[in-house]
Amino acid sequence: xxxxxxxxxxxxxxxxxxxxxxxxxxxxSKSVHWYQQKPGQAPVVVIYYDNDRPSGIPERFSGSxxxxxxxxxxxxxxxxxxxxxxxxxxxxxxxxxGGTKLTVL
Amino acid sequence: xxxxxESGGGLVRPGRSLRLSCAASGFNFDAYAMHWVRQxxxxxxxxxxxxSWNSGNIDYADSVKGRCTISRDNAKxxxxxxxxxxxxxxxxxxxxxxSSTLDSDRGDFDYWGQGSLVTVxx
Numbered sequence: 544x545x546x547x548x549x550x551x552x553x554x555x556x557x558x559x560x561x562x563x564x565x566x567x568x569x570x571x572s573k574s575v576h577w578y579q580q581k582p583g584q585a586p587v588v589v590i591y592y593d594n595d596r597p598s599g600i601p602e603r604f605s606g607s608x609x610x611x612x613x614x615x616x617x618x619x620x621x622x623x624x625x626x627x628x629x630x631x632x633x634x635x636x637x638x639x640x641g642g643t644k645l646t647v648l
Numbered sequence: 649x650x651x652x653x654e655s656g657g658g659l660v661r662p663g664r665s666l667r668l669s670c671a672a673s674g675f676n677f678d679a680y681a682m683h684w685v686r687q688x689x690x691x692x693x694x695x696x697x698x699x700s701w702n703s704g705n706i707d708y709a710d711s712v713k714g715r716c717t718i719s720r721d722n723a724k725x726x727x728x729x730x731x732x733x734x735x736x737x738x739x740x741x742x743x744x745x746x747s748s749t750l751d752s753d754r755g756d757f758d759y760w761g762q763g764s765l766v767t768v769x770x
Contacts, residue, residue, distance in 0.1 A: 544710070576756035578693070585743060585760040586685075586693065597758065629693050633754050636707050637683070637695035 545634035547641070554646045555620050563643045565613040565630035573632045575613040577606060580642075581626045589628075590615060622647050650674040650759045652744045657764030660734055668764055670727040670744030675759075678702075678722035681747035683757060684729045686740035686766075696742070697729065698752035705752045712738075734768045741765050 548566040555561040565575060575593050578586040588597055590606040593613070603618045617624055625647045630640040656668040668684070684696040697708045697718040708716055717730040727744055741763040749755035 574754075578757075580693075585762055586757070587760070588756050588758055591748065591756040591758070627692075631693075631695075631756070635753070636709060637685075637698065639685075639693040639695060642692040 545632070545638050547630055547632065547638055549628075549630060549640040549643045551641070552644045552646065554648055555617075556648045557621055558619055561617040561620050561624070561645055563615045563617075563628050563645065565615070565640050566611055567613075567632065568611060570611055570613050570632065571609045573608075573634070575606065575608050576631045577604075577615045578629045578631065579624075579626045580629065586629065617645070620645075620647055650746065652746060652759060652761035654742065654744050654761045654764035657742065657766045659767045659769060661770055662735060662768055664734055665730065665732045666734060666766060668729040668731070668742055668744075668766070670761060672725045672727065672744075672746070675746070677720075677725040679750055681705075681750055681752040681755070682720060682727045683745045683747060683752070684718065684727075685743045685745050685757065685760075686738075687743070687763070688737075688740040691740075694740075698747070699727070700752040701750035707752055731766070734766075736768050739766060739768045 577590040580586040593608040594606040651673045653671045683698040719728045743763045744761040745757035746759040747755045748758045
């Protein structure tokens with residue numbers, strides 16, 4: 544079965560740029576979706592189809608996908624971005640990455 | 649406003665069954681695939697099952713295949729998940745999620761409910 548690998552944690556200072564990776568075999572050939580989940584809340588999609596942003600998601604959120612790695616980039620990080628982030632793809636069935644906890648220092 | 653409200657969770661003994669429901673509103677329910685995604689306490693997201701707009705295509709995760717049945721009633725704007733032969737490892741918060749497409753094998757999950765907690769314990 545297809546496996547998506549995310550770093551368990553990423554830390555970043557306020558105002559800096561956070562990059563969260565999602566590794567998978569030839570993931571560049573798939574569409575990647577990213578979800579943000581804050582404690583006690585349901586997940587929210589922040590990037591879909593590699594680099595599209597839903598309405599209401601700040602332009603600070605962007606995505607890229609090539610080769611074996613997809614990346615979620617959050618620019619000018621603030622405390623409100625602290626959350627768990629999950630990547631997701633379809634490979635006959637849906638697959639989620641293990642999640643990355645973003646900590647704002 | 650899109651709303652997804654799950655119900656039917658609770659404490660259940662191992663080996664027993666449970667039926668989860670999801671009441672949908674605020675969108676054309678019969679035009680989108682729907683999914684169940686679960687999250688064990690302190691763990692990540694796990695896709696459980698999906699059903700296309702017309703129930704023509706249904707898929708399950710290997711972890712529940714043979715023990716689980718997804719269904720929908722478009723006339724009632726409702727999604728269901730029948731869980732049988734429950735195990736301790738099925739303990740999780742079960743989310744109902746709307747697909748952005750009518751097919752059950754593509755797209756993102758653009759709206760989520762708040763979840764229904766299923767606890768399997770003796």
